[in-house]
Amino acid sequence: MNGILNIYKPSGMTSHDVVNKVRRALNTKKVGHTGTLDPIAEGILPLCIGSATKVSQFIVEKDKEYIAEVFLGVKTDSYDKTGHIVAENDLVVTKNQFNKILDLFIGDIEQVPPIYSAIKVKGKKLYEYARSNKPVEIKPRKVTIYSIDLLEYKYPIAKIKVSCAKGTYIRSLCNDIGEKLGTYGHMTSLIRTKSGPFHMENCILLDNLTTLDLNEVQEYLHPTDFPLQHLGRVDIQINSARFLLNGVSLIQKNIVQNISDFELGENLRLYLDNSFKGIGVIDNNDFYCIKPLRLFI
DSSP: OOEEEEEEEOTTOOHHHHHHHHHHHHTOSOEEESSOOOTTOEEEEEEEEGGGGGGGGGOOOOEEEEEEEEEETEEETTSBTTSOEEEEOOOOOOHHHHHHHGGGGSEEEEEOOOSSSOOEETTEEHHHHHHTTOOOOOOOEEEEEEEEEEEEEETTEEEEEEEEETTOOHHHHHHHHHHHTTSOEEEEEEEEEEETTEEGGGOEEHHHHTTSOHHHHHTTEEOTTGGGTTSEEEEEOGGGHHHHHTTOOBOGGGBSSOGGGSOTTOEEEEEETTEEEEEEEEEESSSEEEEEEEEOO
């Protein structure tokens, strides 16, 4: 079994917990995720199965969408409900006031990641500093938020839908919204509803997966190249198949497209007779060519 499964992760499980459960359900060790989802969060978690694990590093889940609940008036050290309360404020914020400041977070903004995160500073993860009570300077990072919509509001709880680029911390956003309102805020729930080409509509519940036989699971399996459409495509000439099979670098006469149309170092999808065969990179080893990186032969 090879391809991508779009799993719906329940809250309370780590991404690795999900991977282990899927490994047992499918009776295979070749299962890996393309990016973690915090234990507090639920929602879609794409998993690479079988030979598809070879391409996990090339999958770019650029655009993401979340539904989050913000609890106003309370700040925690983790920016979510799992942390310790560090400050409180009884300022009442109206729906209009809340809605009005959301536009301030649209576009390219500077965001400070939560101290309880896996980002590394000087070779050490931030949460390791937090757990050992060691001070660390956390520099803001540029993130991109496309839109924020207020879905529900009943003080002190607001439900928002956030569309953003990869790397955005919704916990930090909830904290920053509270600060901008002159109070505090933390995240009490989070659902990821979109990650790249994966949506709620094409996911399968983790618990449901364990009840299906392998033939039924195949119906939910996406082709390995499904999340790789951001990469350019090249087709190998049929009479050059032997070069691809042997992992030899491909030159212009082996390729249907014009190799010079691609940039040096660019990763590309490789196809033979309209079948996905792997990923290659534009190389310049004395001449312009495509060097195979991952092959499915």
